Amino acid sequence: MGPALPEVHERRELERIAVDVAREAARLVVEERPEHLRVARTKSTATDIVTEMDQRAQDLLRDRLGRARPQDGFLGEEEGGATGGSGITWVVDPIDGTVNYLYGIAAYAVSVAAVVGDPAVPGSWAPVAGAVVNPTNGEVFHAHVAGGAWLEMPDAAPRRLELHGAPPLAQALAGTGFGYDAVRREWQARVLLHVVPQLRDIRRIGSAALDLCAVAAGTLDCYFERGLNPWDMAAAWVVVAEAGGLVTGLTGGPPDSSMVLAAPRGLHPELASLVRSAAEEAGDEPPLGQAAE
């Protein structure tokens, strides 16, 4: 049996907190963006960058969540985590789509999720509430388990997101992405060679959280990507699930770093079989951290 699901009133409260702190961090990354934004450091590769605003936004999220719920754990993309005793861990990506943020491309998001289970162990955790805020247009996606998925836009009434039906695969507009390691990008390109002829077209937006929320909102028909971390997908996963979509790994289990597949229920099996056969065609991914062939 999986980790216990908190009661509905607590799930609602977790969703409200996620929305409030994500909105505040969204304001910070827009209003306090330095005129000459620089790369503060790099992580897995030279293109896997961290700006000072990624760290500042994470520090703000950690401070606010720690005040609101001191017993909870915290896992963020950037430095600074904490274990908790409440059974809830906050999994945050202060700026999902950091490269877009650096280049001034209006497609990045603050992602905040409350999860049960251990987010450090693939397949052993799941989100119970979450919020994804796009600071550039004010879109706020949010959900809690069994509470439905919602989209709030400035000056508009909140809209419930509900997926009905799906196009056939050949007419599906799919989102995907590429990793920071050249070897991975080479493998992902090989998968795409096989996938693209079978779909309407591909969109590379540059933020997994926004890609997944686009599936929930119907502005993308499906999404797949290899190499995501829990913070890239946690909040948007519960938004897609509450909109009636499915978010899984390559073989139908929980999503993890080897693959995330998201689509409405009517399209998911076709997408899964297409990406599975493309991955087989592409062969095993060589060890990362080496020069691409």
Ligand code: LIP
């Ligand atoms: C990004 C993801 C995106 C992926 C990028 C990167 P980050 O997250 O949202 O889908 O293609 O390689 O992982 O690093 O901006 O938080």
